[in-house]
Amino acid sequence: MxxxxxxxxxxxxxxxxxxxxxxxxxxxxxxxxxxxxxxxxxxxxxxxxxxxxxxxxxxxxxDGQRTTFDLPLDFRGSDFQKSVWAALLTIPFGETRSYADIARAIGRPNACRAVGAANGRNPISIVAPCHRVVGTSGSLTGFAGGLDAKRRLLAIEGAPLLI
The missing domain is CATH 3.30.160 (Double Stranded RNA Binding Domain)
Incomplete structure (x- = not known):
């Protein structure tokens, strides 16, 4: 296709x-x-x-005029990846979650590293807000667009950041 x-x-x-x-x-x-x-x-x-x-x-x-997206999504990945990406869609605008939070949310509390790997392969960045996932301490962690982009996205949303 x-x-x-x-x-x-x-x-x-x-x-x-x-x-x-x-x-x-x-x-x-x-x-x-x-x-x-x-x-x-x-x-x-x-x-x-x-x-x-x-x-x-x-x-x-x-432009600060939209806090949610209303688009049809066609995620392509494994069932596990899709479960992680679906969990990303539940993180509210301006809030963050840890990899451990996402692992618990999908019923796989010991899968933090696998959640991190799936998060890194999220194909629909921004809309499926992988930028809202941070380290357990609240620190910024890897991001396909780079940490500066992650910081800017979180700033747009007014999310609290650890510097």
Missing amino acids: ILATKTVPSPVGELTLAASGEGLVAILWENDDPDRVRLGDRVEQPDHPVLIAAGRQLGEYF
């Missing part, structure tokens, strides 16, 4: 959006590791309705 793509500017760098007929498949960072999210064949299609909606909603988010 060929995915439609569109690149949009943002305060955290250029983002490449990818969609299928089912929904948003990915939001990729400007300097994303090509092995982090494998999308296969893509074609630039800026008029795809999901990409238009995603671009508009991301713009509203960055």
Whole structure:
């Protein structure tokens, strides 16, 4: 299946959006590791309705006008990854959770490292807010878009940060 793509500017760098007929498949960072999210064949299609909606909603988010997203999502991954990504969607705007919190939320309290790995492979960054996941101490931890981008996203949301 060929995915439609569109690149949009943002305060955290250029983002490449990818969609299928089912929904948003990915939001990729400007300097994303090509092995982090494998999308296969893509074609630039800026008029795809999901990409238009995603671009508009991301713009509203960055402008401080949106706290939740209303987009069809087409997560592609293992059942475990999908359970982690679904848990990300429950983290409220402006709040953070630890990897341990997510592990408990999915009923796998001893799977903190696996949760971290799944979080790192989250294909739909920002919308599925992996930036809201922090270390147990509240410290910022790895992020596909880089720690500066993670810090900026959390600042947009007014989330408390440990410096």
